Amino acid sequence: RKEVEQDPGPFNVPEGATVAFNCTYSNSASQSFFWYRQDCRKEPKLLMSVYSSGNEDGRFTAQLNRASQYISLLIRDSKLSDSATYLCVVNRQRDSNYQLIWGAGTKLIIKP
Amino acid sequence: GAVVSQHPSWVICKSGTSVKIECRSLDFQATTMFWYRQFPKQSLMLMATSNEGSKATYEQGVEKDKFLINHASLTLSTLTVTSAHPEDSSFYICSASRRRTGGRAFGDTQYFGPGTRLTVL
Numbered sequence: 001r002k003e004v005e006q007d008p009g010p011f012n013v014p015e016g017a018t019v020a021f022n023c024t025y026s027n028s029a030s031q032s033f034f035w036y037r038q039d040c041r042k043e044p045k046l047l048m049s050v051y052s053s054g055n056e057d058g059r060f061t062a063q064l065n066r067a068s069q070y071i072s073l074l075i076r077d078s079k080l081s082d083s084a085t086y087l088c089v090v091n092r093q094r095d096s097n098y099q100l101i102w103g104a105g106t107k108l109i110i111k112p
Numbered sequence: 113g114a115v116v117s118q119h120p121s122w123v124i125c126k127s128g129t130s131v132k133i134e135c136r137s138l139d140f141q142a143t144t145m146f147w148y149r150q151f152p153k154q155s156l157m158l159m160a161t162s163n164e165g166s167k168a169t170y171e172q173g174v175e176k177d178k179f180l181i182n183h184a185s186l187t188l189s190t191l192t193v194t195s196a197h198p199e200d201s202s203f204y205i206c207s208a209s210r211r212r213t214g215g216r217a218f219g220d221t222q223y224f225g226p227g228t229r230l231t232v233l
Contacts, residue, residue, distance in 0.1 A: 104155040
């Protein structure tokens with residue numbers, strides 16, 4: 001079983017719709033959680049951190065459920081520019097460093 | 113702030129040659145740098161973690177003699193793919209992190225370089 005699992009998609013969604021992704025993680029000792037977005041042939045870019053109390057940034061809402069070990073990302077009023085692959089990332093400690101463990105990503109395609 | 117550059121952006125080389133990729137933190141001191149590899153339609157896979165002035169820690173399955181990592185200063189890390197073969201063709205991405213005030217490593221943010229696309233013929 002992968003340490004971080006995501007539905008690869010693709011999710012084909014009309015512009016203006018609301019879309020949600022989930023991600024599950026297996027290591028209960030994980031301490032920090034993030035959503036990144038990656039455009040084709042580009043490096044990943046941090047979209048938002050995920051806090052225990054849930055957090056919102058404009059049209060994006062992230063939630064964390066530690067008991068069930070999953071995190072979610074909700075995108076409201078989707079735009080064409082939201083088309084990308086969304087990567088769920090979990091931070092865990094190894095020795096004195098912290099490592100990012102990456103999901104394989106969920107591909108989102110917003111259609112006009 | 114927190115800009116990471118990576119060179120070259122892309123490289124095409126013949127099988128058997130060695131390729132060096134540079135990763136630089138331009139406006140901060142990176143105590144730790146990470147090297148990732150990403151094959152098409154797959155997730156980023158951590159190859160190694162390097163702390164300035166010490167040997168890199170390689171992930172399981174990554175050959176340290178094939179992927180040489182040097183982190184000689186707080187702003188530069190290099191990855192050399194030795195005797196590259198077509199199966200080494202991939203997107204190589206570095207990231208750099210800096211310690212927060214107080215020196216704790218907890219939750220360091222990683223800043224990513226733009227990646228290097230390697231094609232080995």
